[in-house]
Amino acid sequence: MGELRDKSVLKADIIAGITVALVLVPQSMAYAQLAGLPAYYGLYASFLPPMVAALFGSSRQLATGPVAMVSLMTATALAPIASQSGDGFLIYALILSLMVGVFQVALGLLRLGVLVDLLSHPVVVGFTNAGAIIIATSQLNKVLGVDKGAGDAHYESVYNTVLTALESTHMPTLYMSILALGIMIILKKYMPKVPNVLVAVVVTTVLAWYTGFSESGGKVVGNIPDGLPGLTIPTEFDMDIVMSLISYAIIISLVGFMEAIAIAKAMAVKTKQRLDANQELVGQGLSNLASGFFSGYPVSGSFSRSAVNINAGAVTGFSSVVTGIVVALTLLLLTPLLYHLPLATLASVIILAVANLVKFKPIVHAWKAEPHDGITAVITFLLTLYIAPHIEYGILVGVVLSIILFVIRFMRPRVAELSRYEDGTMRDIAVFPELEVSDKIALIRFDGSLFFANASYFEFKVLEVMANRPDLKYIILDAEGINQIDSSGEEVLSQVADRLTQNGVTLVVARMKRQFMQALRRTGLHEKMGEGNFFSRITYALDFVWDSLGDEYDRTTCPLRRLST
Structure with a gap:
């Protein structure tokens, strides 16, 4: 004083x-x-x-x-x-x-x-x-x-x-x-x-x-x-x-x-x-x-x-x-x-x-x-x-x-399937139902950390997308919202990747955060899924998917295509 x-x-x-x-x-x-x-x-x-x-x-x-x-x-x-x-x-x-x-x-x-x-x-x-x-x-x-x-x-x-x-x-x-x-x-x-x-x-x-x-x-x-x-x-x-x-x-x-x-x-x-x-x-x-x-x-x-x-x-x-x-x-x-x-x-x-x-x-x-x-x-x-x-x-x-109620919200985070909006951004098709989706590619975003309380929910939503699209070849996971992943989340992510592979669908991950990738590298899941399946941007992931689909897939008509300026 x-x-x-x-x-x-x-x-x-x-x-x-x-x-x-x-x-x-x-x-x-x-x-x-x-x-x-x-x-x-x-x-x-x-x-x-x-x-x-x-x-x-x-x-x-x-x-x-x-x-x-x-x-x-x-x-x-x-x-x-x-x-x-x-x-x-x-x-x-x-x-x-x-x-x-x-x-x-x-x-x-x-x-x-x-x-x-x-x-x-x-x-x-x-x-x-x-x-x-x-x-x-x-x-x-x-x-x-x-x-x-x-x-x-x-x-x-x-x-x-x-x-x-x-x-x-x-x-x-x-x-x-x-x-x-x-x-x-x-x-x-x-x-x-x-x-x-x-x-x-x-x-x-x-x-x-x-x-x-x-x-x-x-x-x-x-x-x-x-x-x-x-x-x-x-x-x-x-x-x-x-x-x-x-x-x-x-x-x-x-x-x-x-x-x-x-x-x-x-x-x-x-x-x-x-x-x-x-x-x-x-x-x-x-x-x-x-x-x-x-x-x-x-x-x-x-x-x-x-x-x-x-x-x-x-x-x-x-x-x-x-x-x-x-x-x-x-x-x-x-x-x-x-x-x-x-x-x-x-x-x-x-x-x-x-x-x-x-x-x-x-x-x-x-x-x-x-x-x-x-x-x-x-x-x-x-x-x-x-x-x-x-x-x-x-x-x-x-x-x-x-x-x-806080736990319930974390157990059921928002899982959005995205498509390209008229302004070039990716929007949730549940909010904008007029947006078209691709029969070969699905882009989904998980808005929450992936841990024991919501890992099963994550698995259910991803497999639901696959079940609803019989011609699906790729699922791109926008991981920007995943701040943390625990052992249960890592195990489920591995199982989801395996299930998708068995059904002819490849899981690609984009916009990962450092702590997310560190956990996958420590457990070996990053190597198991393949170095080439992880991308810093959704754009790079889409380019990879389109190239993998080959010339028979016309990217110019894909709902996820980049709009011309």
């Missing part, structure tokens, strides 16, 4: 750090409520983690702390424990954060950040949209001032909550929610530089105190322990419960880091800084360890606060250190002022924060780009909504489905 010697950089970082803290303090309390934890757990998770992530990560402007999606997954992980052990479940929030931290640090040190790529874009888009809807609807009872409706599934709970609200909505709570939302929306639109969340918190807290909101049945934050969180090392816990949290810890680790690295990459494009994904994993992991050891819960990089940080002029990670210091001062000096903060305000903060996450255009775009991706996104979205609160299964099914 040599830049801090520059007073202008130091000033910019201090201003940015304070600005982020003004957003983080109320947001963190809201997200802790979303996670099913006391509001002050959000403040604890906002004290050391931002500093640690900034000091040990690679991104200078990434703002780390409680975020909506990780808070929702934390709630999912802890809900069964909370129903069994009352307040005793709070210790498992710390343990979950420690588990997430250990997993992320291990991935970073082993340079396995590539595992995050298993979360494909369609899966993330589907899961994020569903998660945002689940988060927003989970706050309805707090906005309406009613008890949460019963139901095993989230949609049942929401339905029963609405039914309850029709009969017994607590009107002061509803008015407070509308006021908070109105303040945040109006300020965000007309006065974007004003910390709208902080203003809403201050106004509604003062109003709640002045009107006796809690005495009328409205729910408020209540007492927050004074002082900073101390070092906590969990010693008394049920090992069976800890083991049940492992799968949640892994999913939170991957989803949280994926969110963080996506934000960091977007900012790195603007700042032109170098970003190390594995170093960022270490930074995020250590921040989760710090959160776990100091009474917090799992954290990650925040979209909204990172945007505030970079827009406020943050240059180095010192801005996050300033943010942590401001949160510490809040815990030391300002907690009594938060007693009358309505939970309805925190619910409104959450709803507004996740509203921008609901975007269906990316799903439509994924469908247009590749229907399989669209299917993955839609299934992940619908399944996550249906099985909530067990949202971890939605993302797991999405990952498995995307991998299966």
